[in-house]
Amino acid sequence: MVVADAKVEPELGGDFSAASEALLNALGNKVVMSAAICAQHANITTYLPNEPPDAVVYANDTRDVQTVVGICREFGVPLIPFGTGTSLEGHVNAPYGGISLDLSRMDRILAVHADDLDCVIEPGVTRKRLNENLRDQGLFFPIDPGADASLGGMVSTRASGTNAVRYGTMKDNVLALKVVLPNGDVITTARRARKTSAGYDLTRLFVGAEGTLGVITEITLRLYGIPETIVAGVCPFPTIRDACDTVIETIQSGVPVARIELLDEVQVRASNGYAKLGLPETPHLFLEFHGTPAGAREQAERFAEIAAAHSAGAFVSADRPEDRNRLWQARHDAYWSVLPLRPGAKAVATDVCVPLSRLADCVMETKRDIEEMGLIAPIVGHVGDGNFHTTLMVDVADPADTAKAKLFMARMVERAIAMDGTCTGEHGVGQGKMKYLAAEHGAATLDAMRTLKRAFDPQNIMNPGKIVAV
Template identity: 60%
Template sequence: MNTISEQPATASPAALNTSPLPPAFLAALQQRFGPGQCSTALAQREQHGRDESAYVGVPPPDAVVYAESTADVADAVRLCAQHRVPLIPFGAGSSLEGQLLAVQGGISLDLMRMNRVLALHPEDLSATVQPGVTRMQLNAALREQGLFFPIDPGADASLGGMAATRASGTNAVRYGTLRDNVLALEVVNAHGEVLRTGSRARKSSAGYDLTRLFVGSEGTLGVITELTLRLYPLPQAVVAAICGFPSIEAAVRSTIATIQYGVPIARCELLDAATVRAVNAHAKLGLREQPLLLMEFHGSPAAVREQTEQVQEICHEHGGADFEWADTPEQRSRLWAARHQAYFAALQTRPGCRAITTDACVPISRLADCLLASVADAEASGLPYFLVGHVGDGNFHFGYLIDPHSAAERAVAEGLNQRLVSRALALDGTCSGEHGVGLHKIDFLRQEAGPVALDAMRSLKQALDPHGIFNPGKIFL
């Protein structure tokens, strides 16, 4: 098994600084929570000590606590603060950048039992939920109200985890990210106190915007225990279209033109030919194995018809084929399920591999420059890879498939990743459109933000978490 020393520099051995739990802390933890909510069993610890990142060999947390209420979270935080024990919030475990790994030991605080939809306010287009509610669970509860929550990162992630990483996904081109769709939060701070940010009002100019401070903080500033979210009416008409292209460039140029012409497309996803082959094999689809755009259009029947006609014309101008349609709910569900499974489909093409992923985002006008140069770089490396992208908002993902035991392959992949991010930053982009920083992008954030901005972030961290108990070793060192 690889050790952490074989990981990229962004997760150096110095990041590992673990020590056993103080016996007094463990005794107090077990007394407060009991065997039904507190476990030191290796199997449960290991389950909470891995995610979908390429890291291996990181020790699991020392204990797992299953919170069932805000009071449970507050008590767990107070105990950790008293004994200076790290606390790592845990949701569905689907993070990609090592956010939930216990690099400094401590406890994993599992929030998935806090899974109640607390209130629906259809008249105000909002809902209040606990952090363990998943996006699919919320949408099931909304169906009879004629509403939906549009943020769809692919995995059936917890809404608390999605807020913590500022998730977005396939619908972001029209509906925005979690940053745009969280109205208010309940958060437990580093003293075990409960604070509330925001309200159900759609706007406010009262004080600092603490809501957006905690959204995207990756569990380093507090523990989210409640969220109030924006909802949207289900569109009258929904149509999905598939368009094949002779090249990735043609697909990207079509996307750029669609956005620049102001077409309010809901989804616009790019799959390269290798990814299409993997998806076909995994999901038993019959998609043409060439670069594809998977698109979805929302609105009134007339508006959807106008949008599809406009985009079909744009795609034809760039060599795209006639659209293939998926206009029934069953067809659309199958299509998007296959897209969401692209990551796992790609892993199956090389059994035993792990994926080193990246998700750079650039201004839409620079998308072709960045993406095509990154494709050429990946091709020249000889390393297997897959490419998908929420290209409607300039966000794309490469996954480099490596043998996790090969230091040489890891070095090649990290070199590709470094060059891709540097390319994106040179084009006024960002090192992460939606995955977050975690462990893997620490150096990239330093490159993007610069020392003054990083010092400001550290000052906020010190002010809100003076003893450094919340998810230490993440975002910056």
Template identity: 65%
Template sequence: MPELANAPGTVQSGDTQTGIAAVIAQLKERFPDRCATSAALREQHGHTTTWLQNQPPDAVVFAETTEEVAETVRICARGKVPVIPFGTGSSLEGHVNAPLGGVSIDLSRMNAILDVNDADLDCRVQAGVTRKQLNSYIRDTGLFFPIDPGADASLGGMAATRASGTNAVRYGTMKDAVLGLTVVTPDGRIIRTGGRAKKSSAGYDLTRLYVGSEGTLGVITELTLRLHGQPEAISGGICPFPDVASACQAVSMTIQMGLPVARIELLDEVQVRGCNIYSKLNLAETPTLFLEFHGSEAGVKEQSEMFSEIAAELGGGPFEWATAAEDRTRLWAARHDAYWAGKALKPDAQIMVTDVCVPISKLADCVTETAEDIRAHGFLAPIVGHVGDGNFHVQVLVDFNDPEAVRETEKFVERLSLRAIDMGGTCTGEHGVGQGKQKYMAREHGEALDVMRAVKQALDPDNLMNPGKILPQS
């Protein structure tokens, strides 16, 4: 485990140290059984994935209601102590680190499903509900929640990072799924944004402001979410290609032809090798697309046949159908286990995970140039992606104890991020900015970054909400 970056009450000196100690004392009095300061628990609530330093908070409060979150925030605000929202800790860019110390508000106990409105295809949940929990609860209604980032993340955290996943090409991302929010503001007020109506022209779209704000503007405690009907039929399968360029071209043609594909995922040959090892598959070790179509029996059959023709035209195939539910489940389980499959290629290494997103017309170029960059620098780095919306991930296997290897990996991530931005894309399609990608924000957003700073200053003038995230130091 990395060494702790701070101990309780010692982040800063003087008045700040006294303020933190006083706030912790108040929180322990208010939540005697749910305010913790043990080193192990604090470290668990700092960043524990990929390569960023663990920076634990000074204390952790386990909230159970929106009112308790608001009370905790008010206590912290009076003492000028930072607040860091925590869901499941599965984020990848240091979102839950506490670089200035402060109090982590753990929302995992706020896991109640409050309302399900079958007729209106929506539901209201507390922020600690996970996507698997929600889908299990609503399965018998004939509805499902489609946003699937792989990890069983909390829905509040998914909204905070504007998450997406394998189904985004058809069902959109969290910005499309969230109808309304309950948010605790930096001064401890409780506000509600949006509502259950499918559209509104009344006022600023505050829901979209908070979705993707990564806890820097407030703490999301409840969400109203859009649901979808379960499809009548699902067809899917795999299709090998001779190289990543032809696989990406097949994706572009599929989207341009308007084929309503529900999932279309790229695994390069290195990732396929890892999946064969970890998930006990027997796939040809060549760039491969995993696909899924939703609709009627006739519709999914027609869509699958049309994709087969596209693949054949580009030298890919054969497209092997997997209509049996157990076969599809096995394939998608292997896709979701891509992180562990990558690690299986070099068990003694750690993984640095990054993602970018580009316009679909630039996908083949970006993936091909990235693969060439990986080969030129001798990295072991599988590529896997939600390529239907131009989003892909790279997992670099690296020894974190080797400073030179880490530096070279950082340079690679920078080249990849700038490559995507210069192609009209973004430095992150779904992981978020956090701490890890702040340095690319000016390149991507230009003068708009000053507008973001103005919003942050207006809503959080004391910089108490998840400080040190998204916005680079000016």
């Protein structure tokens, strides 16, 4: 049974009136207190309530960030970093009020070192814009969470996505960070060298910290050459288990697949209606292979052999960019495609991740819960690394419906943790999954996290009420 962390945050809030006067004096029209703007800078993507800040500050550079941090520190006011607002677990809510620090204007690409395969950017740069800038140099950044998130937000939530099975997650692709600490100091966590043994790995500490330890103002990212050949494909299966078993054998066989995505029959039906795909309404795998023309073709052929042994239908491949883009756009539009399944309901996405050998069991048991509880909850997943998502259609105005959805999500998390998995593979903790960390990590580990939080942020002004209560 999942047991919540029993600690609660102390009373927070500070002297907002004095802080707002200081911010207006220092930053002028970069400070906005409109109720509508504040509401837009709080949670809008899940069943969690919208908890707006008292003000929004638009930062242009590291100096602006230092100014805001200094004023929040002086007056004890909470500070919540904000990127594009696409996070899914209430990360940008302001439960104690305070300042939302909008970093979207810090969107400069500062340097691209093509020979070293890295770049330096500000946190407001979005994934799509970075790749548009890199394309002419034959480079790309592979982490693709679906939404056009800011790279600062992707670092802060330790994001992942469709390419993670080959290229890893954000923790594998961030080389260094510039961070404004809660005391106002600016630190750089590492150099651009690909490896180091010099001191604590502070880069990894801030990746996934969700703005609770400092504000990221520069990011050094690992880049990759655009593959010579990209082959995409789609393959139907009679059952979810057949599809999952194919994934497991493909990965265990060493096929270097770049993307391998599961869509259950409900999601396929929704995607057919939205994107006019015309696929059989059975579970499918969407795949992509990168390499030389011969290498990518060989990978696709090897996958097709494995899939055939698991009762798959015909594997259909495509290497024309327009065909590939249509396929993956349909996958990325999964959120929008499910809305017609229950008009008027809200789509609430949640995820878990388990060891690959337990993937089929976890997905099948989750499907059983969906059916027995009478839910509409399509399943999609970056299943090459054991990560999958459900998109629950919830009437958030109906307490009984919301309670049923919460029970389902709790059972999904309990199951994943029992299988030595995690409550979240890539969405992060925020407010929504704080209650599961004690069961996943244990009290001693949570206390170690709490010790780090207190050491970096003794006033608890940095995104309080997220990850761990102090």
